[in-house]
Each structure stands twice: as structure tokens, then as C-alpha cells.
Amino acid sequence: MINVVIAELRKLRRPTLLLSTLLTVGLLSGLFTSLVFLRVGAKGGNGKRGEAITAAELSHATGFLYGFKLVGTFLGLVALCVFASQTAQEYTYGTLRNLLVRQPARMKVLAGKFISMKIFAAAMVIFAGTITISLSYALAGHAKVSTSLWSSGAAMHLLAQATLNIFIQTLSFGLFGMILGLLFRSPISAIAVGVIWTLILETILGAVISSTSKWLPGANFSNIGEGGSLLVSYKHSLAVTLCYLLLGSLIVSVLFKRRDVAN
Amino acid sequence: MDTPPDSTIAISTSGLTKIYGDRAALSDATFTVPAGTICGFVGPNGSGKTTTIRMLLGLISPTSGSAYVLGEKISQPENYLPRVGAMIEGPAFYPALSGAENLKVLANLGGFPISRVTELLEKVGLGERGQSKYKTYSLGMKQRLGIAAALLPNPDLLILDEPTNGLDPSGIHEVRELIRSLARSGTTVFVSSHLLSELEMICESLVMLREGKVIFTGLTQELLKAQTPLIVAIPEYAVDLAKLVGIVTAAGFTSKVVAERLEISAPVDWSATLNRLAFEAGITLSAISKVLPSLEDTFFEMTGDAQ
Numbered sequence: 001m002i003n004v005v006i007a008e009l010r011k012l013r014r015p016t017l018l019l020s021t022l023l024t025v026g027l028l029s030g031l032f033t034s035l036v037f038l039r040v041g042a043k044g045g046n047g048k049r050g051e052a053i054t055a056a057e058l059s060h061a062t063g064f065l066y067g068f069k070l071v072g073t074f075l076g077l078v079a080l081c082v083f084a085s086q087t088a089q090e091y092t093y094g095t096l097r098n099l100l101v102r103q104p105a106r107m108k109v110l111a112g113k114f115i116s117m118k119i120f121a122a123a124m125v126i127f128a129g130t131i132t133i134s135l136s137y138a139l140a141g142h143a144k145v146s147t148s149l150w151s152s153g154a155a156m157h158l159l160a161q162a163t164l165n166i167f168i169q170t171l172s173f174g175l176f177g178m179i180l181g182l183l184f185r186s187p188i189s190a191i192a193v194g195v196i197w198t199l200i201l202e203t204i205l206g207a208v209i210s211s212t213s214k215w216l217p218g219a220n221f222s223n224i225g226e227g228g229s230l231l232v233s234y235k236h237s238l239a240v241t242l243c244y245l246l247l248g249s250l251i252v253s254v255l256f257k258r259r260d261v262a263n
Numbered sequence: 264m265d266t267p268p269d270s271t272i273a274i275s276t277s278g279l280t281k282i283y284g285d286r287a288a289l290s291d292a293t294f295t296v297p298a299g300t301i302c303g304f305v306g307p308n309g310s311g312k313t314t315t316i317r318m319l320l321g322l323i324s325p326t327s328g329s330a331y332v333l334g335e336k337i338s339q340p341e342n343y344l345p346r347v348g349a350m351i352e353g354p355a356f357y358p359a360l361s362g363a364e365n366l367k368v369l370a371n372l373g374g375f376p377i378s379r380v381t382e383l384l385e386k387v388g389l390g391e392r393g394q395s396k397y398k399t400y401s402l403g404m405k406q407r408l409g410i411a412a413a414l415l416p417n418p419d420l421l422i423l424d425e426p427t428n429g430l431d432p433s434g435i436h437e438v439r440e441l442i443r444s445l446a447r448s449g450t451t452v453f454v455s456s457h458l459l460s461e462l463e464m465i466c467e468s469l470v471m472l473r474e475g476k477v478i479f480t481g482l483t484q485e486l487l488k489a490q491t492p493l494i495v496a497i498p499e500y501a502v503d504l505a506k507l508v509g510i511v512t513a514a515g516f517t518s519k520v521v522a523e524r525l526e527i528s529a530p531v532d533w534s535a536t537l538n539r540l541a542f543e544a545g546i547t548l549s550a551i552s553k554v555l556p557s558l559e560d561t562f563f564e565m566t567g568d569a570q
Contacts, residue, residue, distance in 0.1 A: 007371035016359045094355035097322055098412065101349050102373040104321050104340040260323035 004103055004112025005119075012086065012120045021078060025124055028074050029131035033067030037139035059146040061155040065162045067132035072166040072225035075128055076173030077195065079121050083174035084190035086117060087181030097261050106257045114178065121170045129163055161227065165234075169225030172241050173198070176217060179248040182256055217244045267334045273298040273420050273451035274319060278328035281314050287475050288314040291328065294470045294480040296453055301446045303462030303483070304455035306472030312455045313352050315472070316424055320349055333420055345373065348418035350426060354409030358398035362389055362408050365397055366415065375415050383411040388437070402429030410438065421445060423454045427461060439465055493554045494527040494534050499547040510540050526554070 012018065039046035040055050047053045053066060090096040103109050140147045149155060180190040198218035206213040213219045213232065220237040228234030268275045274296035281289045289311040296302040306312050317323045319332055321340025335342040356365040366380040384393040387407040392400070400408065406429050413421055423442075427435045442452050442465055456462050462469065462483075469486060471479040479486060498507055501523045508525065511518045514536070516529040527537070531553045541548050 003371050003374050007368045010364060010368050010371060011357060011360065014357075014359050014364070089357075093357060094352070095357060097317075097320075097351050098355060098369060099372060100322060101320050101344055101347070101351075102369050102415075104344050260317075262317065262323055 001108055001112055001115075004108055005116045007099075008086075008113050008116030009119065012116060017082070021082060021120075021124065022127060024078060025071075025075065025128050026131055028078075029067065029071045029128045030135060032070040032074075033132045033135040034139065036066045036070065037136065037143040037145070040143045040145070055143055055145050058140070058143065059149065061149045061152055062158055063140075063145060064133050064136040064147070064150045064155070065158060067136055068129050068162060068166065069226060071128050071132060072169055073222045075121075075124055075166065075170045076221055076225065077198065078124065079117075079170045079174035080177035080180075080194045080198070081191050082120065082177070083117050084177035084181040084194055085187040087113065087178045088185055088187040088190045091185035091263060092187060094263055096263075100261055107253065110253060110256055114175070117174055117178070118171060121174050122167060125163060125167045125170055129159075129166075133159075165227050166225045168238075168241075169221050172221040172224065172245060173218075175245050175249065176221070179245075179252050182252040215240060217241070220244075267331050267336070268295065270334065271298050272296070272331075272334075273300075274302075274330070274332055274453060276315075276319075276328065276330040279315065279318060279325050279330050280327045281311075281318060281323065282326040289318070289325075289472075290475040292472070292475075292477050294477055296451060296470070297468060298451050299446065299449050300467045301442055301452045301454065301465050303466035303469045304453060304472070305457075305459055305462055305469060306455075308457065310472040311475040312472055313424060314475075316349070316351055316422055316453075316455065319422065320344065320347070320351065322351075343420075345416060346419040347422065348413035348416055348420070349422040349424075350409040350413040351422075351424050353425065353428060354405045354412070356397045356405070356408060356412075359396060361394050361396055362400065362404075362411075363393040365408065366412055369412050369415055373416060379415060379417075383414050386414070386441075387411045403431060403434050406430055407434070410441070418450060420451045420453065423452065425456055426454060427456065435461070492531050494529055494531060494537065495524055495550070495552050495554050496527060496537060496541070496548055497524045497550040498541070499549045503546045506544060507541060507546060510537070510544060510546075514540070524550075 036046050036053060037058070040053070040058065044050055045052040047066065048070060057063065058066065090099065099109055100106065137147060137150075177190065177194050180194050181187065184190040184193065202216045202218045205216060206219060214236070217240070220232070220240045223229055223232050223237040224234065224241060228237065272295050275294075277293050279289060279292040280287065292311070292315060304312055304315070314323065318325050319330060319337060321337055321344065325337075330337045333343040333346055356362075357368070360368070363380055363384060366383065367377055370377050370380055381390075381393070384390050387410050389404060389407055389411065392404060397405070397408070406426065410423070410426060413423060427438050430438060439461070442454065446452055454462065454466070466483050468482050469479060470477060496507060498504060504520055504523070504525060508518055508520065511525070511527050511529070514529075514533070516527055516533070518525050518527040529537075534551055534553065538548060538551055
């Protein structure tokens with residue numbers, strides 16, 4: 001198994017993928033954190049969906065986590081794209097046959113791929129956390145926000161909790177992408193379906209029939225990252241996510257194990 | 264075939280069949296590949312060569328029949344694949360990785376020492392381009408990288424699907440020499456190609472496929488013996504060709520006119536008689552020669568394909 005993980009990490013660390021992902025994550029992290037702090041008191045709000053976050057709120061122990069939480073959903077989308085393309089490209093490049101000749105245990109290949117992408121996702125979350133928190137400190141003075149509570153024990157506990165939740169959220173989106181990659185066997189199709197579903201269809205469905213949000217995968221993945229909401233509890237989202245991902249993983253694992261590699 | 268073959272057989276199949284929908288990609292294929300030899304796998308495009316190779320490598324499962332590779336059932340590829348090197352249907356690598364990185368991915372995956380990568384890149388003539396991205400490689404370089412990847416496990420059995428595609432004449436010669444040297448060191452090489460003359464030069468045995476069926480399996484020499492040598496006669500004047508055909512037919516042999524020459528299916532020692540009969544009929548032959556059958560001629564003769 002460790003051999004598969006090392007081999008997969010070799011592919012994930014290629015500069016074109018690693019640097020472009022870090023650049024995207026860095027830019028998004030910088031953008032969202034800057035918007036939160038530089039638009040304090042602005043008319044259109046400075047939070048998610050026009051929510052106004054005041055300097056007083058930012059001075060709480062959770063203040064330095066607003067940017068991190070805002071970028072969470074986008075980390076999920078980045079993970080969806082990376083996981084989907086890394087899985088589906090094995091079919092389009094025809095490299096799957098090489099992998100399976102060198103490692104015939106197909107479940108090991110699949111598990112190794114997932115573990116390596118988990119490491120990649122963890123690195124992405126830590127990077128985003130570092131950027132957003134550093135920038136929060138840098139911009140706190142400009143927004144007249146006090147940072148005294150940000151280093152308290154409670155703040156550290158909240159940081160650990162937020163990091164774990166954003167990691168689970170990112171991983172859920174990533175696994176969703178991996179499932180789509182294995183189903184469609186084409187990076188473009190898998191990414192298109194994943195992004196359209198998450199960003200467009202779920203939004204429309206949620207707007208038309210609000211009760212569906214409680215059961216839609218993307219909405220629940222995002223809710224985990226936010227630590228739950230007043231409408232949908234954290235535990236509910238975790239359970240729904242688990243059901244979706246377990247079912248999806250089971251289906252694609254059976255397909256991957258049994259399907260002929262004919263391309 | 265429920266008992267595994269002895270160690271003198273590298274590959275053996277019995278009634279191996281693969282059906283897709285209502286089409287049989289491979290039908291009831293039974294053949295053996297002796298260990299330590301170079302065996303050619305010949306057939307027109309779509310005849311089932313790659314399907315067979317994929318089944319031998321555990322990539323697709325047979326509809327029926329059985330096969331053993333290095334004494335192990337193909338349903339348990341993990342038992343024999345660590346000793347098998349393969350290049351299937353041309354090279355396939357990650358375009359954004361260098362040649363060396365691509366090989367390292369496979370070396371990691373198979374648990375082979377990374378030090379083999381440099382050694383193999385040198386062996387296939389890619390030593391200086393190992394750090395270049397795969398997407399910058401020419402077709403010949405990609406093919407060489409594919410061969411290097413197949414050699415990673417230092418294999419007991421090497422399966423190569425069209426290994427000379429895209430190579431220039433010197434590259435083809437190098438691959439041929441590489442295959443020969445591997446066979447000399449005891450590696451069994453199972454090589455498919457549509458270049459029949461290529462296989463005739465290097466293979467001791469052959470498996471020939473047509474429309475998913477094995478039409479010949481045995482020694483190359485046996486195949487060559489199966490074909491009657493031809494006498495090729497060229498009259499001084501092309502107008503005499505028809506008269507020459509009449510002479511051959513009257514003698515009880517068959518012939519066909521190819522360009523401005525006559526190919527006659529007759530014993531080679533009938534050449535002198537032909538020369539005399541042509542002279543008596545007032546025909547001067549500008550050339551009369553014996554043509555040894557090539558594997559290609561034999562193949563087309565057996566498969567009925569027009570050249």
C-alpha cells in the first residue's frame with residue numbers, strides 16, 4: 001500500500017499541479033480574508049451572502065477563522081477537480097493499464113490513490129489556514145479589530161475544530177470528485193458534472209424547494225465546513241455525507257474491481 | 264487444462280475466449296509459448312492480439328477458457344505479474360512528468376529499486392532526455408520509454424505489443440538486438456507485430472491470429488516449410504507472358520502474373536524444364552529464379568488476405 005501512496009504522491013507533486021493548486025488556494029484565501037477585513041462596515045456586507053461581520057465580532061476568539069471558513073467551500077471545489085482529474089486521467093491517458101500491471105491488487109491502487117489525495121487535501125487546508133490566519137493578523141489593525149482573544153486557549157480549540165471540519169468538507173468534495181472520475185472515466189465530464197451539480201443544480205433546487213438542502217450532498221459537505229447551521233445540524237450533515245460517500249465508494253469500488261481495462 | 268504447465272512453458276492458453284456483446288474478440292484460443300524463447304504474435308488489426316495480451320496480464324477477464332502465465336493462473340495476476348514486463352498497445356505515460364519520473368512512478372508501484380530507472384534509460388538510449396517531459400518526446404522516444412518501463416522488473420517474461428511502432432530503422436534494429444539479448448539471458452519474449460518480416464527474423468515460434476481465432480501455432484521454420492517455393496520467370500518481352508502461362512498450365516502447374524513477371528507454384532528443379540520449354544516456344548527468358556517463401560507470403564496464403 002505504501003508503494004502505491006508514494007507513486008501517487010510523485011504524480012501529485014508535479015509542479016504544474018502543485019503550484020497551480022497552491023496559487024489558486026493562496027489567491028482565494030487572500031481574497032476572502034481581505035474582503036472580510038477590508039469591508040468591515042461596508043454597505044454590501046463582508047461575509048457570506050452579504051452578511052455583515054462587525055469589528056466587534058471579528059475581535060472574538062473566532063475572528064481569525066472567518067476567512068478560513070469562507071474559503072472552505074472553494075477548497076472543496078478545488079479538491080473535487082483535483083481528485084476527479086487525477087482519477088479519470090488514468091483512463092484518458094491509458095496509464096491505468098500500467099498501474100494495474102505493476103500493482104494488480106485493484107483495491108490497493110484505489111485506496112493508495114485516496115490516501116495520497118487525502119495528504120494533498122490536508123496540505124491544501126493547512127496552506128489555506130496559514131494564509132487566511134496570517135492575513136487576518138496583518139489586516140486586523142486596518143479594520144480596528146483586537147487580536148487579543150485570537151491566541152487564547154478557546155481560540156486554539158476553535159482553530160483545531162475548524163481545521164478538522166474544513167478538512168472533512170474538502171475530503172468529502174474530493175471523494176465526490178473521485179467517484180465521478182471513476183464513473184465517467186473522463187476528467188472533463190467528471191469535473192463538469194461535479195461543479196455544475198454543486199454550484200448550479202443544488203443552488204436552484206435549494207432555492208425552489210428549500211427542504212431539499214437538508215439532503216443534498218454538496219450542501220451537507222459545506223455545512224460540515226461551517227460546523228453546522230441553525231437549519232441543519234452538524235451531526236445531520238455528517239451522517240448524510242457519510243451515507244452518500246459510503247454508497248458512492250461502494251459502487252465505484254465494485255466497478256473498478258470488476259470492470260475490464262480495455263483502453 | 265486444470266493443471267499448470269511445467270516450467271518449460273511460459274504461457275499456455277486453453278479455449279481462451281472473450282466475447283463483447285455478440286462479437287467474439289477472441290475465440291477458443293489454444294496455444295503455448297515455450298520458456299526462454301522469442302515467440303511472435305501475428306495477426307491483422309482487430310484480430311484479437313491486444314485482447315489476448317490484456318487477458319494474460321489480468322486486465323480483462325476471459326468469457327471462458329483458461330490460461331497460465333509462468334505457471335500461475337491468469338485469475339491471480341498478483342502471483343506472476345511481479346516477474347512480467349509488458350508494453351501494451353503502445354506507450355502510455357503522464358505527459359506532464361519527465362521520462363524518469365514516469366518510470367519512478369512505476370518503480371515505486373512495483374517496489375523496484377529506483378536505481379534501475381537511470382540504468383534503463385541509458386539502456387534504451389534516453390539517458391540524456393530522461394529529465395525532459397514526456398509530452399516533448401517523439402513517437403520513437405515514447406516507444407523506448409515504454410520498453411524501459413517493461414524492463415523495470417528485470418522480467419522472466421516480457422510481453423511487447425508492437426514494440427517497433429514509430430521507430431526508425433536503427434531503432435528497430437536496436438529493439439531487435441535488445442530482444443535477442445534478453446532471450447539469450449533466459450527471458451521469454453512474447454512480441455506482437457504487424458511487421459511480419461520483423462518477426463520472421465527474430466522469432467523461433469509463432470502464434471498467428473485471424474478474426475479472433477488461432478490459425479497457426481508452432482515453430483517459424485515449420486511455417487516456412489508449409490509454403491511451396493515459387494519460381495519467378497521474366498520473359499524478355501511482356502507480350503510473351505500469356506504464352507508462358509500456357510506452357511506452365513499445360514505442364515500441370517499454377518501461376519499468376521505479377522507486374523511483368525510470372526510467379527509459378529512448381530518445384531524449384533522444374534526451372535530448367537521451364538527454361539527449355541520457353542526456348543522451344545520461341546520465348547527468351549531474361550530471368551528465372553527461385554523465391555523462398557517469406558513469412559508474410561505464408562501468412563497471407565493462410566489467411567487469404569490480398570497483399
